[in-house]
Amino acid sequence: MADPATYRPAPGSIPDAPGVYRFRDAQRQVIYVGKAKSLRARLSSYFQDIAGLHPRTQQMVTTAASVEWTVVSNEVEALQLEYTWIKEYDPRFNVKYRDDKSYPWLAVTLNEEFPRVMVGRGAKRKGVRYFGPYSHAWAIRETVDLLLRVFPMRSCSNGVFKRSEQIGRPCLLGYIGKCSAPCVGRVSPEEHREIVDDFCSFLAGNTTTYIKRLERDMKAAAGEQEYERAARLRDDIDALRKALDKNAVVLGDGTDADVIALADDPLEVGVQIFSVRGGRIRGQRGWVADKTDDAGTGEMVERAMMKLYDGEHAEAIPREVLVPALPDDADAVADWLSRQRGSQVAVRVPQRGDKRSLMETVERNAKQALILHKTKRASDLTTRTRALEELQVALDLPEAPLRIECYDISNLQGTEVVASMVVFEDGLPRKSEYRRFVIRGVEGQNDVASMHETITRRFRRYLDERAALAAPEIASEDPAADGPRLVDPDTGKPRKFAYAPGLVVVDGGPPQVAAAHDAMVALGVDDIPLCGLAKRLEEVWLPGEEDPVILPRTSEGLYLLQRLRDEAHRFAISHHRGRRSRTMVESALDDVPGLGEVRRKALLRRFGSLKKLRSATVDEIAAVPGFGPRTATAVVEALAQDRSTPPAPAINMTTGEILEEGS
Structure with missing residues (x-):
C-alpha cells in the first residue's frame, strides 16, 4: 500500500488548465481516469489528509503509485478524452456502467x-x-x-x-x-x-392522424352501406388503440426525449432510462453499477449519458434529455451530444408539469431496480467472497486470487488440437479476456505437451509485454506522462497479457500440472500459483505434491473451480467444432474445380456447417456471392459423392465426448 505523498507532484508542476488525468499502480496499470476544468485544483484534492477522503478514494490513492495528466483545449475535449481512455484502459476504480442485458x-x-x-x-x-x-x-x-x-x-x-x-x-x-x-x-x-x-x-408517433383517417373511411363505408368494410375498419381502429394503450401517453405529441433517473447508496447506483418518442414511452432500460468513488449525482448522470450515447448509439440521441441533476459541465455535455446527433440537444432538469411527473415515475423504477438487485446480489456477493477465501486458505495463497485463469485442451484423434484460456475476476467470467490457442508444435494426441506449449506461449507473451512496458521506445509521447503505457503502439489495444493472474488452473491431474509448472519454471515465472482440477474425483493437484488437496463437496471454492473448468472446456469445444467444420467443408470440396479459399469461406459463412451445406439446394448455393449455377451444381455433386463415404466418429480425446456434426 503506497503513501500518496511518495508520488505527489511537485508544487507548481500541475497546470491550472482543463485536462484528463490517470492514476497508475506499481505495475503501470491504469486504475483511474478523471477529467477536470482545473487539473491543479482537482489533483490537489487527492493529496489532502487521507482521513478526509471518501473510503473508496482512499483505497484508490493508496493503491496508485503515480499520477500523470494531459492538458486539452476545452471541457468538451476533456469529456471526450476521458471517455476514450475509460473504454481503452477499463480502470478498476472508475464506475463501470455495464448493462447486463x-x-x-x-x-x-x-x-x-x-x-x-x-x-x-x-x-x-x-x-x-x-x-x-x-x-x-x-x-x-x-x-x-x-x-x-x-x-x-x-x-x-x-x-x-x-x-x-x-x-x-x-x-x-x-x-x-x-x-x-x-x-x-x-x-x-x-x-x-x-x-x-x-x-x-x-x-x-403519427398516430392521431392515422386513426382519424381510418375513422373517416369507416364512416364513409357505412354511409355507402359497405358494412363489412366498415366493420373491418372498426376492428382495425380497435387494434391500433389497444397497441397505443400499451404505451401510456405521458407527454404532448411530438415530444422526443430520454428521461434518466438514478437511485444510489454508498456502494451502488441504479440507472433507469425511459425513451419517449412521439409523446409515448417507446422503451425502457437500466442497469446497476458499483460506486468506486464519491461522485455526486451530476457526475454520475454525466457518466451514464456517456455510456448511453457513445459513438455506436449516436443515432439514438433524442432532441431533449431530462435528468435529475445537471452535470458540472452541462454545457460541454450538451455540446458533445449535439455534435453526436448532428443537431441541437437540450439537457435540463424538469421542474413541473407532466415531465416532472414522469421523472418521478422513472426515479421510482430506479429505486425498485436497485432494491431488487441488492436482494439478488447479497447472497451472490457473499458466496463469491467466501469461495475466493476458501481457495486462499486451501491452496495456501498469499492473498485471495481475484483474477484466475483456467486452461483446457481439445482435439480430435490428435488433429485440430486447440486450447482455451478463460478468465474469472472477482469470481465472475470476464469474457473480453478469453483467449484461444491453435496448437501446431505437437504431433498426435498429447495433452501434456499441448498444455506445456499453451502455458509457454501465454507466459512468454506475459514476459514480452512486461519487458515492453519498460522499453523507452514505447513510452508515452506526453512529457507529463512519466512512464510507458499498457497499450500496444501498433494496434492501439490494451496489452491484456501483461496482467499477472492470482491463480492458474489447468484441466487435469499431476501430468498436466507438471507440464504447466515446467513451462513456467523454464520461463522464470515462479511467483504465480498453479493448480489442476482432475475430473474423476474432483481433486485439486499442486505442483510437486504427492497427494491432492481434497475440498469438501459443499465447498464454494470447489464449486468456483468447477465453473472455471467447465467454462474452459466449453470454450475449447466450441473453438474445436468451428475449426472441424471448416476442415470438413474444405476436404469435401477439394475436387470442385475453380473453388478457392475465398469462396469456401463464403460457403461456410452462409451455411455454418457441412451438414447444412449438404442439405442446401443448387439455387441456395448459387445465391451465395461469387457462385453461379454451374459452380453450385459442381458443389452439390461433390457433396453427394462425399456423402457416400461415412465419416469416422468425432471424439474429443480429452473427455471421450462425441462431437455431433454441425453442432
Whole structure:
C-alpha cells in the first residue's frame, strides 16, 4: 500500500488548465481516469489528509503509485478524452456502467425489396430502421401482432419467404390477413412499401392522424352501406388503440426525449432510462453499477449519458434529455451530444408539469431496480467472497486470487488440437479476456505437451509485454506522462497479457500440472500459483505434491473451480467444432474445380456447417456471392459423392465426448 505523498507532484508542476488525468499502480496499470476544468485544483484534492477522503478514494490513492495528466483545449475535449481512455484502459476504480442485458429493438429492414419487421438485438445495421429499445422481446411481439392486422407487412424470415415463393403458397399469416403476401405476388413491391411506410410512420408517433383517417373511411363505408368494410375498419381502429394503450401517453405529441433517473447508496447506483418518442414511452432500460468513488449525482448522470450515447448509439440521441441533476459541465455535455446527433440537444432538469411527473415515475423504477438487485446480489456477493477465501486458505495463497485463469485442451484423434484460456475476476467470467490457442508444435494426441506449449506461449507473451512496458521506445509521447503505457503502439489495444493472474488452473491431474509448472519454471515465472482440477474425483493437484488437496463437496471454492473448468472446456469445444467444420467443408470440396479459399469461406459463412451445406439446394448455393449455377451444381455433386463415404466418429480425446456434426 503506497503513501500518496511518495508520488505527489511537485508544487507548481500541475497546470491550472482543463485536462484528463490517470492514476497508475506499481505495475503501470491504469486504475483511474478523471477529467477536470482545473487539473491543479482537482489533483490537489487527492493529496489532502487521507482521513478526509471518501473510503473508496482512499483505497484508490493508496493503491496508485503515480499520477500523470494531459492538458486539452476545452471541457468538451476533456469529456471526450476521458471517455476514450475509460473504454481503452477499463480502470478498476472508475464506475463501470455495464448493462447486463441485451435490450431488443423493433427493427424494419428498409434495405430489402420487401422490408420485414422483426426483433433485433446487438449492433445496428445500415439500412435498418429501429424503434425502442424495449424491456422485453415479448412486448415487441405483442405490439407487432396487433399492428399487423392494420399494416399487413412481411414479418417472416428469408427462408420462409423464399420457400413460399417456390411453392406458390403464402404462410399462415397470409391466410389470416396479417400479411399482404408479397411472396406470391398479392401486392407489388411499391404497394408493400406503402404499407411499410405507414407502419413506420405510426410507430414514429403519427398516430392521431392515422386513426382519424381510418375513422373517416369507416364512416364513409357505412354511409355507402359497405358494412363489412366498415366493420373491418372498426376492428382495425380497435387494434391500433389497444397497441397505443400499451404505451401510456405521458407527454404532448411530438415530444422526443430520454428521461434518466438514478437511485444510489454508498456502494451502488441504479440507472433507469425511459425513451419517449412521439409523446409515448417507446422503451425502457437500466442497469446497476458499483460506486468506486464519491461522485455526486451530476457526475454520475454525466457518466451514464456517456455510456448511453457513445459513438455506436449516436443515432439514438433524442432532441431533449431530462435528468435529475445537471452535470458540472452541462454545457460541454450538451455540446458533445449535439455534435453526436448532428443537431441541437437540450439537457435540463424538469421542474413541473407532466415531465416532472414522469421523472418521478422513472426515479421510482430506479429505486425498485436497485432494491431488487441488492436482494439478488447479497447472497451472490457473499458466496463469491467466501469461495475466493476458501481457495486462499486451501491452496495456501498469499492473498485471495481475484483474477484466475483456467486452461483446457481439445482435439480430435490428435488433429485440430486447440486450447482455451478463460478468465474469472472477482469470481465472475470476464469474457473480453478469453483467449484461444491453435496448437501446431505437437504431433498426435498429447495433452501434456499441448498444455506445456499453451502455458509457454501465454507466459512468454506475459514476459514480452512486461519487458515492453519498460522499453523507452514505447513510452508515452506526453512529457507529463512519466512512464510507458499498457497499450500496444501498433494496434492501439490494451496489452491484456501483461496482467499477472492470482491463480492458474489447468484441466487435469499431476501430468498436466507438471507440464504447466515446467513451462513456467523454464520461463522464470515462479511467483504465480498453479493448480489442476482432475475430473474423476474432483481433486485439486499442486505442483510437486504427492497427494491432492481434497475440498469438501459443499465447498464454494470447489464449486468456483468447477465453473472455471467447465467454462474452459466449453470454450475449447466450441473453438474445436468451428475449426472441424471448416476442415470438413474444405476436404469435401477439394475436387470442385475453380473453388478457392475465398469462396469456401463464403460457403461456410452462409451455411455454418457441412451438414447444412449438404442439405442446401443448387439455387441456395448459387445465391451465395461469387457462385453461379454451374459452380453450385459442381458443389452439390461433390457433396453427394462425399456423402457416400461415412465419416469416422468425432471424439474429443480429452473427455471421450462425441462431437455431433454441425453442432
